[in-house]
Amino acid sequence: xxxxxxxxxxxxxxxxxxxxxxxxxxxxxxxxxxxxxxxxxxxxxxxxxxxxxxxxxxxxxxxxxxxxxxxxxxxxxxxxxxxxxxxxxxxxxxxxxxxxxxxxxxxxxxxxxxxxxxxxxxxxxxxxxxxxxxxxxxxxxxxxxxxxxxxxxxxxxxxxxxxxxxxxxxxxxxxxxxxxxxxxxxxxxxxxxxxxxxxxxxxxxxxxxxxxxxxxxxxxxxxxxxxxxxxxxxxxxxxxxxxxxxxxxxxxxxxxxxxxxxxxxxxxxxxxxxxxxxxxxxxxxxxxxxxxxxxxxxxxxxxxxxxxxxxxxxxxxxxxxxxxxxxxxxxxxxxxxxxxxxxxxxxxxxxxxxxxxxxxxxxxxxxxxxxxxxxxxxxxxxxxxxxxxxxxxxxxxxxxxxxxxxxxxxxxxxxxxxxxxxxxxxxxxxxxxxxxxxxxxxxxxxxxxxxxxxxxxxxxxxxxxxxxxxxxxxxxxxxxxxxxxxxxxxxxxxxxxxxxxxxxxxxxxxxxxxxxxxxxxxxxxxxxxxxxxxxxxxxxxxxxxxxxxxxxxxxxxxxxxxxxxxxxxxxxxxxxxxxxxxxxxxxxxxxxxxxxxxxxxxxxxxxxxxxxxxxxxxxxxxxxxxxxxxxxxxxxxxxxxxxxxxxxxxxxx
Amino acid sequence: xxxxxxxxxxxxxxxxxxxxxxxxxxxxxxxxxxxxxxxxxxxxxxxxxxxxxxxxxxxxxxxxxxxxxxxxxxxxxxxxxxxxxxxxxxxxxxxxxxxxxxxxxxxxxxxxxxxxxxxxxxxxxxxxxxxxxxxxxxxxxxxxxxxxxxxxxxxxxxxxxxxxxxxxxxxxxxxxxxxxxxxxxxxxxxxxxxxxxxxxxxxxxxxxxxxxxxxxxxxxxxxxxxxxxxxxxxxxxxxxxx
Numbered sequence: 020x021x022x023x024x025x026x027x028x029x030x031x032x033x034x035x036x037x038x039x040x041x042x043x044x045x046x047x048x049x050x051x052x053x054x055x056x057x058x059x060x061x062x063x064x065x066x067x068x069x070x071x072x073x074x075x076x077x078x079x080x081x082x083x084x085x086x087x088x089x090x091x092x093x094x095x096x097x098x099x100x101x102x103x104x105x106x107x108x109x110x111x112x113x114x115x116x117x118x119x120x121x122x123x124x125x126x127x128x129x130x131x132x133x134x135x136x137x138x139x140x141x142x143x144x145x146x147x148x149x150x151x152x153x154x155x156x157x158x159x160x161x162x163x164x165x166x167x168x169x170x171x172x173x174x175x176x177x178x179x180x181x182x183x184x185x186x187x188x189x190x191x192x193x194x195x196x197x198x199x200x201x202x203x204x205x206x207x208x209x210x211x212x213x214x215x216x217x218x219x220x221x222x223x224x225x226x227x228x229x230x231x232x233x234x235x236x237x238x239x240x241x242x243x244x245x246x247x248x249x250x251x252x253x254x255x256x257x258x259x260x261x262x263x264x265x266x267x268x269x270x271x272x273x274x275x276x277x278x279x280x281x282x283x284x285x286x287x288x289x290x291x292x293x294x295x296x297x298x299x300x301x302x303x304x305x306x307x308x309x310x311x312x313x314x315x316x317x318x319x320x321x322x323x324x325x326x327x328x329x330x331x332x333x334x335x336x337x338x339x340x341x342x343x344x345x346x347x348x349x350x351x352x353x354x355x356x357x358x359x360x361x362x363x364x365x366x367x368x369x370x371x372x373x374x375x376x377x378x379x380x381x382x383x384x385x386x387x388x389x390x391x392x393x394x395x396x397x398x399x400x401x402x403x404x405x406x407x408x409x410x411x412x413x414x415x416x417x418x419x420x421x422x423x424x425x426x427x428x429x430x431x432x433x434x435x436x437x438x439x440x441x442x443x444x445x446x447x448x449x450x451x452x453x454x455x456x457x458x459x460x461x462x463x464x465x466x467x468x469x470x471x472x473x474x475x476x477x478x479x480x481x482x483x484x485x486x487x488x489x490x491x492x493x494x495x496x497x498x499x500x501x502x503x504x505x506x507x508x509x510x511x512x513x514x515x516x517x518x519x520x521x522x523x524x525x526x527x528x529x530x531x532x533x534x535x536x537x538x539x540x541x542x543x544x545x546x547x548x549x550x551x552x553x554x555x556x557x558x559x560x561x562x563x564x565x566x567x568x569x570x571x572x573x574x575x576x577x578x579x580x581x582x583x584x585x586x587x588x589x590x591x592x593x594x595x596x597x598x599x600x601x602x603x604x605x606x607x608x609x610x611x612x613x614x615x616x617x618x619x620x621x622x623x624x625x626x627x628x629x630x631x632x633x634x635x636x637x638x639x640x641x642x643x644x645x646x647x648x649x650x651x652x653x654x655x656x657x658x659x660x661x662x663x664x665x666x667x668x669x670x671x672x
Numbered sequence: 673x674x675x676x677x678x679x680x681x682x683x684x685x686x687x688x689x690x691x692x693x694x695x696x697x698x699x700x701x702x703x704x705x706x707x708x709x710x711x712x713x714x715x716x717x718x719x720x721x722x723x724x725x726x727x728x729x730x731x732x733x734x735x736x737x738x739x740x741x742x743x744x745x746x747x748x749x750x751x752x753x754x755x756x757x758x759x760x761x762x763x764x765x766x767x768x769x770x771x772x773x774x775x776x777x778x779x780x781x782x783x784x785x786x787x788x789x790x791x792x793x794x795x796x797x798x799x800x801x802x803x804x805x806x807x808x809x810x811x812x813x814x815x816x817x818x819x820x821x822x823x824x825x826x827x828x829x830x831x832x833x834x835x836x837x838x839x840x841x842x843x844x845x846x847x848x849x850x851x852x853x854x855x856x857x858x859x860x861x862x863x864x865x866x867x868x869x870x871x872x873x874x875x876x877x878x879x880x881x882x883x884x885x886x887x888x889x890x891x892x893x894x895x896x897x898x899x900x901x902x903x904x905x906x907x908x909x910x911x912x913x914x
Contacts, residue, residue: 035799039806046807050814057820075807094735095799102804106811113821135762155753155763156746162765163692164712165700175746178717181804182743189736226746233743237728248730251786255727259744266747269754508824519824519850527828592902627904633894637903638828639852 038078042099045075046106053110056504064504065369068107069491075103076209080486083202084454090198097188097205101181104209108219109177111505115169115550117514118502120222122546123147128154128168129550132161139331142537142556143549146335149328152270153226172221179226180219184209186232187440191447193236194402199454204447210489211439212497218436227271228436231278234263238282239404242289242309257309264317268324272332275321277437281407282317286310288403296399305403363495372495379492380419382485387412387442390449393458393468405448411441432497510593510640516543520638524589525551527636527643532587539563539580540589544641548589557583567594567622577661581648588632588644595621628666630654681723685780688719692769692776720745720772723779732790734797748775827852834895834907836862838888838914841895842881843907847871857900862892890914 048071055064079096082088088096111117116125123144130138131154139148147154153175161171187208192201208214218225241257264282268275289305296304325332363373391409394401415438421427452458453469460468494503501515508518525547528538534553538545545556557563562579566572626632631651632644654661692715698708724744725737749768756767783789827849834843841862859868860880867882880897891911898904 035802039802042803043806043810046809046811047814050811050820051818053815053820054818057822059822091733091793091796092799094733095796095803098735098739098796098800099803099807102800103807106807109808110811110815110820113815131763135764136757151754151757152750155757156749158763159749159753159768160712160716163695163716163768165695165698165705165708166712178742178746182739185735185739186743189740229743230747233740237740240728249787252727252730255782259724259728259740262744262751263747266750269750505820505822507822518822520826523826523828523848523850527830633908634904634906636828636830637899637905639826639901639903642903 038082038096038099041075041078042103045071045103047071048074049106050110053107053504056506059506062369065372068503072490073487075100076206076486076490077483080202080206083206084199086199093198093202094185094188097202098181098185100205100209101184102177104184104215105177105180105219107503108216109173111216111503112173112220116172116221116546117517118216118220118222119513119546120144121220122550124153124222125168125172126546126549127151128157128161128172129553131155131158132168133553141549142558143546146272146328146331147223149331150223150269150271152266153221153223155269156226157221176219176221176225179229182229183218183232186229186236187443190232190236190239190404191444191451193240194404194444195448195451197451197454200447200451203450204443206486207446208439208443210486210493211435211443212493213432213436214439214497215494216498216502217432223271224274224433224436227267227274230263230267230270231274231281232440234260234267234278235281235404237263238313239285239305239402242285242305242313243402244304244306257313260313261316264313265320268320272325272328272336273433274437275317275324279314279317279321281404281411282310282314284407284410285403286314288406292403310403366495367500368495372491375488375492376496377492379489379496382489383442384416386446386485387416389460389468390445392460393449393452394445396459396461397452397457401448405444408441408444408448411438412445413441414438415442435497510591511543511597513543517547520641521547522551523638524548524636524641524643528552528554528587531636536586537584538587538589539583539585541591541594544589544591554587557585567625568620570620570622572625572662574655577651577655580646581652581655584648586646586648588626588629588642588646590623590626590642590644591640592623592642593640594623596623624666625662628663630659630662681726681780681783684719684722685776688715688723688776689773691715691719692772696765696769715772716749716768717742717745720748720775720779723776723783726783726789727779730789732792734792734794735800737792738797823851825851825853827856829856829858829897829899829903829905831897831905831907834909835912836884836891836895836909836914837912838884840881840883841865841892841909842879843895843897844877844879845897845905846877847875849873859898861896861898863888 048067052064052067052071055061055067079100083093083096112121116122123141124147126141126143127137127147130141131151137148137151137154139145157168157171157175160166160174161168164171166174184205188198188201188205190201191204192198195201211218218228237256238260241253241260245253264275264278267278285305286307289307289310292304293307363376366373394405394409415435418431418434418438422431449458456469458468459466499513501509501512506515508520509515521544524544528536528548529552532538532552532554534555536554537557538548538554539557539561540548548554549556558579561583562573562576563583563585565576569576626642626644627634629644631648631654632646634642635645636643651661691711695708695712695715698704698711700708721738721741721744723741725739725741728740728744729736748771752768752771753763757763761767827847829845829847831843831845834841841860843860845858847856853873855873856871857868858871858878858880859866860882862882862884865882865884867880869878869880871878882895884892891914892909894906895909896904896906
């Protein structure tokens with residue numbers, strides 16, 4: 020007698036072996052999509068990428084939400100999902116730093132290992148040495164494990180990435196006492212536009228986010244009055260949460276502020292709840308006194324760190340706060356002024372991704388309103404964290420008003436890591452009540468949810484379609500396609516500028532230059548040089564840039580070379596000559612920061628005519644010039660031009 | 673009769689301490705380096721995480737213990753490193769190893785002084801690791817078979833000093849190519865004199881020479897090598913026989 024085949028197949032398909040096979044195939048297909056993109060002969064890699072993505076996400080989401088899945092399996096699936104989600108960024112970056120922030124942090128790590136303390140004078144990320152947590156942790160792994168620096172870096176980033184997703188899951192699981200609700204929150208958070216690439220890179224936010232989330236998880240465990248909870252365990256949780264908050268202020272500035280805001284919000288919410296509810300209803304409530312103590316700890320540490328760092332932090336965080344500019348950009352969003360930054364302007368993303376990005380917004384808005392409205396009916400049972408989360412989630416929609424401003428676009432993208440945390444918690448809690456048939460949305464006397472016409476199957480289909488749209492739209496909205504896929508080298512596009520030539524130039528510096536040397540280079544080539552050698556990069560946005568930007572070169576420009584002790588110039592001969600691009604110098608990220616004339620004109624020819632800089636190495640497109648500062652000093656003192664006048668030729672738009 | 677948690681915690685702590693001690697004795701590279709990597713990861717990532725985890729989770733959830741403990745261990749390392757830096761120590765292996773020894777001992781003592789914690793099942797951890805490894809290994813192997821790094825077709829030029837005699841100037845230019853299959857046109861320019869050479873594929877050095885006009889009375893102080901695509905070098909000159 021033979022066993023019935025369909026049963027055995029079903030058993031196999033449900034088993035862990037089938038899942039392991041799916042994950043393996045997905046990893047393989049991700050790598051194939053990256054290979055196809057590198058060949059650059061079609062756009063099929065987008066479709067292959069999404070095939071790999073949904074090959075895992077859809078069955079895993081189904082299993083996570085299935086009632087039959089045991090809690091321990093759900094835990095394993097969330098951790099597996101976290102590891103799997105590192106695959107696209109690891110495929111893209113390969114054997115060294117690639118993304119803009121990765122170069123800065125990796126150079127800080129190299130300096131930390133080389134000199135034994137955090138260094139801020141490299142010229143890449145001035146504030147980095149004041150928040151060296153991720154580099155310190157990575158150097159611990161490097162020193163104790165003997166791994167290479169890069170493997171240590173991606174090891175720490177990967178562990179942090181996985182811990183973040185699992186932390187979101189545990190946070191909502193604790194709040195709702197339902198692992199299915201936790202799974203919903205984890206899936207929602209994994210749709211965060213920054214999740215697959217930006218938050219998976221080696222940078223301080225990547226470590227700060229899980230430290231924040233686990234600080235909240237353990238903090239709330241310690242703060243709750245739970246029946247049967249051991250005071251000893253709660254003390255340990257409070258101490259560990261305190262350690263995490265203490266570490267957070269050494270890792271990342273903005274995340275420390277978010278931690279303060281969350282604990283402060285929880286403390287205020289707990290106090291209000293305590294006053295409204297009777298003294299008898301204490302089980303599960305956050306104890307206000309403990310919450311205030313935790314908030315005070317977070318505030319004191321953050322304030323102390325910020326005061327200790329002082330001026331550099333004000334300069335770093337304060338630079339986007341030009342309120343007049345902010346106002347004009349807000350007007351531009353409302354159609355009254357001129358938008359400086361067009362969403363998807365020049366993007367190579369296929370049309371379906373762009374459409375999904377726009378569709379994602381109403382879907383998220385409807386889901387958020389539905390969740391908040393539904394949760395309002397349970398407001399007496401909710402933890403203060405849910406209120407704080409609703410506020411954080413709301414900020415996602417507020418941030419969209421500034422997404423098209425050139426000054427704020429980057430900050431808006433970075434903020435989504437936090438606002439999606441709010442969305443994930445709110446949607447996870449709403450899902451918890453929905454899955455228990457206990458969520459009701461009413462408009463006056465009319466019941467809007469649950470809809471009688473919607474059966475489980477249909478609700479599931481709608482949820483699946485929404486998941487697909489938000490996933491595709493999120494990646495497209497949060498990441499430039501160049502962060503997602505490699506391809507032909509493009510000199511003025513981050514990170515596609517990294518290629519064989521940048522490697523040749525970096526290797527030349529590694530062979531010929533010393534750690535005392537200072538290089539003036541554009542914002543692109545400067546980074547591979549910084550991690551490929553021990554030289555420093557000249558002050559970003561310094562006066563040196565006027566050498567190629569200003570119609571008449573002020574003397575202060577030449578003195579800047581002397582003051583900054585620049586010993587090498589690296590210049591890309593393609594600067595200002597890329598067809599279709601405005602001929603500006605590539606260091607200037609925000610064209611509004613330079614004069615209007617400088618935005619229209621570039622003077623690359625001057626580089627060849629500097630009487631005090633000798634070209635010593637050239638690749639097809641890059642030029643390395645050795646600077647003789649003494650000669651420049653003599654020329655300036657003698658009243659000379661410091662360059663040959665016949666080269667004073669600009670390229671006009 | 674249930675087993676007390678203390679022996680397990682003590683055993684794990686001892687493993688961590690031994691691993692840490694061995695790590696400090698082993699060098700990088702070779703089979704010793706591989707052992708060091710494994711022991712280093714155990715000493716830094718596994719043991720303290722496990723000990724921390726058993727303090728913060730009272731439900732016996734292996735993944736909460738391990739992941740929560742791991743984040744705490746990483747946070748503790750950030751604090752150790754920063755404290756060492758603030759006290760003027762060089763951030764190196766000892767800065768992390770010494771506090772880790774103290775930390776492991778403290779965690780073992782705290783863990784053993786409390787009530788026993790529920791024993792956790794390792795299966796979810798194994799399943800999560802299997803899923804992650806399946807993804808990463810398959811992606812890595814595919815990446816090795818189908819490399820996704822585009823190679824730029826490029827060349828570079830570099831030269832030492834030029835040598836100028838009263839009749840001519842000569843210079844040796846080193847050329848390196850990366851998938852650059854076209855010939856490279858180089859010109860040596862000295863004042864108004866110029867000579868051009870086409871460097872064929874496979875040549876890694878080329879000697880350029882230009883005859884100086886008879887009217888030249890002084891040694892040129894600088895000469896230029898110019899490629900057809902605009903790449904250029906300006907060379908200092910060694911004067912011979914002037």
